[in-house]
Amino acid sequence: xxxxxxxxxxxxxxxxxxxxxxxxxxxxxxxxxxxxxxxxxxxxxxxxxxxxxxxxxxxxxxxxxxxxxxxxxxxxxxxxxxxxxxxxxxxxxxxxxxxxxxxxxxxxxxxxxxxxxxxxxxxxxxxxxxxxxxxxxxxxxxxxxxxxxxxxxxxxxxxxxxxxxxxxxxxxxxxxxxxxxxxxxxxxxxxxxxxxxxxxxxxxxxxxxxxxxxxxxxxxxxxxxxxxxxxxxxxxxxxxxxxxxxxxxxxxxxxxxxxxxxxxxxxxxxxxxxxxxxxxxxxxxxxxxxxxxxxxxxxxxxxxxxxxxxxxxxxxxxxxxxxxxxxxxxxxxxxxxxxxxxx
Numbered sequence: 001x002x003x004x005x006x007x008x009x010x011x012x013x014x015x016x017x018x019x020x021x022x023x024x025x026x027x028x029x030x031x032x033x034x035x036x037x038x039x040x041x042x043x044x045x046x047x048x049x050x051x052x053x054x055x056x057x058x059x060x061x062x063x064x065x066x067x068x069x070x071x072x073x074x075x076x077x078x079x080x081x082x083x084x085x086x087x088x089x090x091x092x093x094x095x096x097x098x099x100x101x102x103x104x105x106x107x108x109x110x111x112x113x114x115x116x117x118x119x120x121x122x123x124x125x126x127x128x129x130x131x132x133x134x135x136x137x138x139x140x141x142x143x144x145x146x147x148x149x150x151x152x153x154x155x156x157x158x159x160x161x162x163x164x165x166x167x168x169x170x171x172x173x174x175x176x177x178x179x180x181x182x183x184x185x186x187x188x189x190x191x192x193x194x195x196x197x198x199x200x201x202x203x204x205x206x207x208x209x210x211x212x213x214x215x216x217x218x219x220x221x222x223x224x225x226x227x228x229x230x231x232x233x234x235x236x237x238x239x240x241x242x243x244x245x246x247x248x249x250x251x252x253x254x255x256x257x258x259x260x261x262x263x264x265x266x267x268x269x270x271x272x273x274x275x276x277x278x279x280x281x282x283x284x285x286x287x288x289x290x291x292x293x294x295x296x297x298x299x300x301x302x303x304x305x306x307x308x309x310x311x312x313x314x315x316x317x318x319x320x321x322x323x324x325x326x327x328x329x330x331x332x333x334x335x336x337x338x339x340x341x342x343x
Contacts, residue, residue, distance in 0.1 A: 072249040073133050073257070079247045080139040088206050089140035095210065096134060097215050110281070113223075113262065120261040128260050133253045139209065142252055148203050153240050156197035167239045188215050189224035202240055202247065205233050223262050230255045237252060283325075290321045 071077050096117075100110045117134040133139065143151065146289070163179040182198065189211045201208060212229040216222075220252060234251035241247055297314040302312055 007101070018206070037111050043264065058256055069147070070130065070132075071187075072246075072253045073131060073136060073138065075136055075138065078138075078141060078246055078250070080147065081143060081250060083137065083140050083141075084142045084206070089137075090211055091140055092139060092206065092210050092213075095213055095217075096139075099213070101217070101223060104128065108284075113258075116256065116261045116265065120257070120265070127137065132261070134257055134261075138250055139206070142206055145203075151241065153199060154242050155239050156199055157236070157239050158197055159186070162198075162236075162239075175235070177228075178232050178235045181228050182236065183259055185212060185229060185232070198236060199240060201233065205237075205251070227255065227263055230258060236241070286325055290312045290318065290325060294318045 018197055042285060067262055071129055075083065094112045098112065102110045114134060117132055120128055121130055121132055121135055123129040159179065159182060161167065161177050162182060182201070185208055186202070189208055209260050210229065216226045216229075230251065234248060234255050235249050237245070237248045243252075293314060297318050298309065300311045300314060322325060
């Protein structure tokens, strides 16, 4: 009985062909290949590593980014906002280009935010590549003071109203994380400033982004926390002026690009605990450890001979590390391994 497949929006229906009974299968043209015997003692080909000393993230940005509007990455698409050439903007440019973050406590893996943004712009994935809001310095765009004075606010929320979820709706069903982040920003930027509403945070959002970036950097805090600061400001902006305003488009674009280039690609959304992050070793560092240990073993062997002190110990350490690092994940125990041929 043949099966039918309903047509989808993307693919045409597939007609399953039923094989005729009694029809002989075609024989291979080259009988010598079909009768080839595989030598069980033949060495297994070596596994090829593509630049193993570059940390490979668990999360794949190409799989997680479903759709991305690039419109507000470009300066020409902003009609109200203009690039502000003041000390705050200059300090933002300097901070994004010079502050070096070291997630693995290893000098080889240090990076700046703009380096990761440049890598994303050169990606082969058309969904995320090209100039972005950081390479185009969209973070320096803002309204003028006169525009802020004449700005129409849909809402002027207080911190307490954010805490009590007064403005939730749509995809947002809980503003508690927004409340704690905004409260943290207030505590760490301007102590004890609790105005009648939070519109002052929009007017000073560039200075707040700069202050929070410096605070997270100086206290060696995760970049995911800084990403949360940008998201909280974007959420506040949406409540105040709506999601169609260019100010919200700007903050939302900054948060989106930061998420793709830093959080997904570099940090993996903090899936590791603080202890795991502190003790995690990238695969490239383990390869370096094997090479260093093997070199030390050869030096001791040449210096002290095969019966010398610590020679056997470093030989065993090297073999154990090599066995677990260079063996594919066959899910078998090493103590049951039988060596049939040595190279």
